[in-house]
Every structure is written in C-alpha cells, then in structure tokens.
Amino acid sequence: MDSIHNWPLRLKCKVETFTKELFYSLYEITNVECEQSKKIKKLCVDILEELDHTEAQQIWDVFIEQFPEIQTKLALDAQAAFDKDPAATSVKEVYLAYPGFYAIAIYRMSRVLLTMGVDILPRMMSEYAHGVTGTDIHPGAQIGDSFFIDHATGIVIGQTAVIKNQVSIYQGVTLGGVQVNKELSNVKRHPTIEDNVTIYANATILGGDITIGENSIIGANVWIAESIPPNSIVSHQSAIKTKIRNSYAS
Numbered sequence: 664m665d666s667i668h669n670w671p672l673r674l675k676c677k678v679e680t681f682t683k684e685l686f687y688s689l690y691e692i693t694n695v696e697c698e699q700s701k702k703i704k705k706l707c708v709d710i711l712e713e714l715d716h717t718e719a720q721q722i723w724d725v726f727i728e729q730f731p732e733i734q735t736k737l738a739l740d741a742q743a744a745f746d747k748d749p750a751a752t753s754v755k756e757v758y759l760a761y762p763g764f765y766a767i768a769i770y771r772m773s774r775v776l777l778t779m780g781v782d783i784l785p786r787m788m789s790e791y792a793h794g795v796t797g798t799d800i801h802p803g804a805q806i807g808d809s810f811f812i813d814h815a816t817g818i819v820i821g822q823t824a825v826i827k828n829q830v831s832i833y834q835g836v837t838l839g840g841v842q843v844n845k846e847l848s849n850v851k852r853h854p855t856i857e858d859n860v861t862i863y864a865n866a867t868i869l870g871g872d873i874t875i876g877e878n879s880i881i882g883a884n885v886w887i888a889e890s891i892p893p894n895s896i897v898s899h900q901s902a903i904k905t906k907i908r909n910s911y912a913s
Contacts, residue, residue: 771806
C-alpha cells in the first residue's frame with residue numbers, strides 16, 4: 664500500500680477544473696479538432712495517469728464516443744424540468760440556472776466513466792457536484808430517462824439505487840441504506856423507484872429490497888422502509904394546532 668504522503672491530494676483542484684470544463688463544453692467536446700476539446704482531453708489524460716490508469720488515452724477516446732448519448736439523455740432531463748416546473752421559462756434556463764440539472768449532468772458523465780472501469784475519478788466528479796449543488800448522487804446509481812430534481816439541496820442517492828423513467832425528486836430526499844456495513848458493499852442496499860414516481864421534500868426511503876411502485880406519490884417528510892404498491896399516495900399525518908394569541912397588552 665502506498666504511503667498516504669504519496670497520494671496526489673492536489674488532484675482535487677484538477678478534477679474540479681476538468682468537471683466544470685466538461686460541462687461547459689458539453690456540445691463542442693465531440694469536435695476533436697476544437698482547441699477546448701484538446702485542452703479537456705489533456706487534462707483528463709493527466710488526471711487518469713496520476714490515478715495510475717495506464718491506458719488513459721484509450722479511456723478518453725471511448726469516453727468521448729459516449730457523448731452523443733449523454734447529450735440525448737440530458738436533453739430529456741432538461742425537457743422534464745421545463746415540463747414539470749411552473750417556474751421554468753425555457754429549456755435554456757434549465758441548462759443555465761438549475762442546480763438539479765447540473766447535478767444530473769455531472770452524474771451522467773461520471774456514470775459513463777464508472778461503467779468503463781474507471782475508479783476514483785467518477786467519485787471525485789460527483790463530490791465536486793455535491794459541493795456545488797448540495798445533491799449527492801453516487802455514480803453507481805442507475806437512473807433512467809427524463810429525471811427531474813427540483814431545488815436540489817440535501818438530496819442523497821446511494822450507490823445501488825435504481826431510478827427508472829420520468830421520476831421527480833424534491834429537496835432533502837434520501838434514497839439510502841438501512842445499514843452501514845462494509846460487508847454489504849456488493850449487495851443492493853438502496854431502493855428501486857419505478858416509472859413516473861414523484862417524491863416530495865424530506866422523504867426518506869431506505870433499503871435495497873424496497874420498491875416504490877410506478878405512478879406513486881410519496882409525500883413530504885415520510886419515512887419508508889417497506890415497499891409501496893403502484894398508484895399509491897403516501898403521506899405523513901401530523902397534528903397541527905393553532906392558538907390565537909391575546910393581542911391586548913396586560
């Protein structure tokens with residue numbers, strides 16, 4: 664095992680720059696003759712080599728081939744945000760101003776690298792997005808098309824979560840595991856969310872054998888540790904008491 668003193672901690676700064684530039688160049692990066700594309704390529708190759716990936720050049724070449732598919736998926740995500748959020752005035756606004764969309768974009772790029780067998784870099788990318796947006800999406804999660812995150816802050820999506828198509832998630836939602844146990848590292852620990860589910864603010868859904876059935880609505884502040892059938896509405900009941908203050912001075 665390498666000494667901790669040999670670990671390239673300053674690489675975090677490079678990865679932050681790489682991740683930002685990757686997003687900013689989303690629609691020009693496939694032009695390999697473009698100067699910006701060459702700049703990002705060199706940065707990526709340097710990072711991969713520092714992380715001991717001996718085939719850094721080949722990794723970049725395969726990664727860049729996936730960008731048309733990434734672009735298509737992000738177009739669906741942006742359209743979902745525009746369609747579902749009354750505050751959105753245009754798809755352009757989603758691309759430029761929505762932290763949830765930014766977090767999804769970084770997830771989709773880091774996910775591709777992870778599926779290619781690249782370790783560490785995808786997690787560093789996701790943690791950069793986490794710091795910027797408050798949304799923590801592990802690149803190991805499997806997320807389908809037309810995914811919408813509103814407000815973004817405080818969302819946690821665990822490594823083995825499965826989210827299917829047309830799912831909407833609001834701030835503070837956790838898709839987590841029941842136990843924090845190293846022996847479960849290769850076990851599905853996080854829930855499955857079926858098509859067309861909406862999960863409102865601060866809901867917590869825990870467990871790898873938990874499924875939220877399609878077309879369900881999960882209300883705010885609920886705690887779920889059992890599967891929910893399709894077409895369900897789950898809500899948290901709380902007693903709210905209102906008392907009128909005496910407005911007269913004593």
